[in-house]
Amino acid sequence: MQRQQSMQRSAQPPGHALASGTLSNNALHPFTRSAENSRLFAYEQQVKQAFSAIEPFLQRLSAMQHEADFEARAQQLASSELGFELPATLLVDSWIKPLDIGQLYAWCVFETFRSMSDDFFDSKPLADGDDAEFQAFLEQCGFHTLDVSPCADGRLAHVIRYVLRLPYRAVRRKSYAGAMFDVDDSLQKWSETEMRRYREGYPNQADAPTRYLKVAVYHHSSSQPNCEGCAAHGSDTQRAADAALERLKDFRQAVENSFCCGASIDLLLIGLDTDNDVIRLHLPDADGEIDASSYIDAAELHQATKSASTSGAETVISEYLKAQSSSLPSEGMVQLAARLLCGNLSQIDYVRQYHSGCYQDIGHQECFIGMGIGFEEVQLRNLTYFAYLQTVEEGAKDMDVGIKIFTGLNANRGLPIPVVIRYDYHSHVPGARARAEGRCHQMDAALRSRFSEYAERGLLHTLLMVRDCSNDAKAETVGSSLKLNEQVAH
Ligand SMILES: [Zn+2]
Known part of the structure; x- marks a missing residue:
């Protein structure tokens, strides 16, 4: 925490320094499972790069907002760089008013997480069948x-x-x-x-x-x-x-x-x-x-x-x-x-x-806060700060630490803090889904009230999700602070 001033996300995408292994296979320990290592690394790099592509993309978007045919070009760039389109409502009238980069940032983080989460439950990239x-x-x-x-x-x-x-x-x-x-x-x-x-x-x-x-x-x-x-x-x-x-x-x-x-x-x-x-x-x-x-x-x-x-x-x-x-x-x-x-x-x-024997990001470099109960799909280092809790009051200390970390990483630079609120439930328990959804909304309201200054300045954005863990289902979105009609109804 003492290093808050210097806590800024590394401008370099992690993949940049990780492009190739620095040890040849014959320098590995004889017990090392190198095929598994390369599979795990491919997954880590794919997910980390998806998140680290967001900021450079938004910088380019910001620079081209007054150019002709901006909306179409922005969507084209989003599809090719990030793999998804942006909500049209965030791109219109950019010649009159500045783009809301904060909302776009939160949207991109949430969309990247949703795509990672869906992929995790669909194709089980980290399963080992054992x-x-x-x-x-x-x-x-x-x-x-x-x-x-x-x-x-x-x-x-x-x-x-x-x-x-x-x-x-x-x-x-x-x-x-x-x-x-x-x-x-x-x-x-x-x-x-x-x-x-x-x-x-x-x-x-x-x-x-x-x-x-x-x-x-x-x-x-x-x-x-x-x-x-x-x-x-x-x-x-x-x-x-x-x-x-x-x-x-x-x-x-x-x-x-x-x-x-x-x-x-x-x-x-x-x-x-x-x-x-x-x-x-x-x-x-x-x-x-x-x-x-x-x-x-x-x-x-x-x-x-x-x-x-x-x-x-x-x-x-x-x-x-x-x-x-x-x-x-x-x-x-x-x-x-x-x-x-x-x-x-x-x-x-x-x-x-x-990682050359020591991670480049030895300090906090998480991309979002995960709050509530669940997150089986998060098995990667330095991606998520967890706050497992039933109520904001009960987990106040964990949330305060998380917000402090993200004040250094994001808010001090004017970027919002993305929080994914999540409740897993068992569908065989009657009414469990409705209770999980209700808890997400309660948690969202309590979070906004505790950190109202951030919320009022647009520095706090939330994505609300529930998941039926007894059926090994994918997580479903049940709400978001981004009020953009078309965008959260997946
Ligand atoms: Zn610790």
Whole structure:
């Protein structure tokens, strides 16, 4: 936050510096899945470039607004540069009055997000087809659910699919500022999970000897530890780790106190260096206890195993873990840890291959705020600042942080802050869709009232969406602050 003055979106589209890998394939770690790396990179580049094309496009549009045949030329340019047309009402009479670039900007961001979101649910670009295999592996390790709470910071939004290389549909992700997840919400999820095991045998039978595994992911920045770490913990890495661990223990305590008969859960703490995606794994000991100051460093593992034979990656890593730890957790936890670390080795090489070993955008460069409940389609780094909340009042702190970040990125330059308000619902619950839509509108009104100065100056724009997550449907638009008749009725 202290760097607000210098927070401006990089003028260079990310693809510019990422055009080619800087490591040849034979310099990669033997365990790195290079075909997967190139597929993940193609997706990241495609989405990031779509967003970064918006500003240069609007600059060109602004410069040509007084030229003859402006409207037709503008639409032609929008189609070729951005892949969609602009609302005609925003282009008319440009010879009399200046173009409303702020509204055009918000429209372009929302349209780009909608197209990315539709593509995600239609063609599943990040699916790896291994959901069932992963679930079977998880159960073999002694767990039936993997529930991950990263920090809400946009630089951790890719933690499931990229950093840990897990199938995103087989893992629960719910982000909170500072990884300070809601214990009551987690307890409710735990109860629901155990109830389904009893009633439906899903994901496995209730008498199977497996447990619920809760993971918290905190973060730090190795190059600028004092200002680019976690804002919620004053950029203090140890504080971030201690607080996340405390929250994990509270959750375990909550389960143990609320349900008898030996009910408990397993815990895992992960730290992420947002400069290069290297993880720190704080493994529990034989008694399930975690030490927030001792961890396995994936970069050290990368170095130590770089000459290993290509086969048996997870066995090599398990052996490494056993050699490093004095008190080992269960064999299943070691196996799971080996898989997470193995995935992270690919990601370390990914950053080395395509981002010169350290991201250019080590600070905030998100394109929009995502507010509400949902956003499964956002699995990319530094695209979205999340504010998961039921009401603006409850999530006031997260929203304030988000608006502050975007004041530096957008509002100080006169560009509006784009906020996508979203509620996912289950269509098998009667009335759920109407309630989700109602919540979107309530949230929109509360946001405008809390940040009325921004709203009155045209510096806050919203897109309202709902999604039926039980049918794996696409998200639907149910409203927008851009009152342009024809444009939001998709
Ligand atoms: Zn954070």
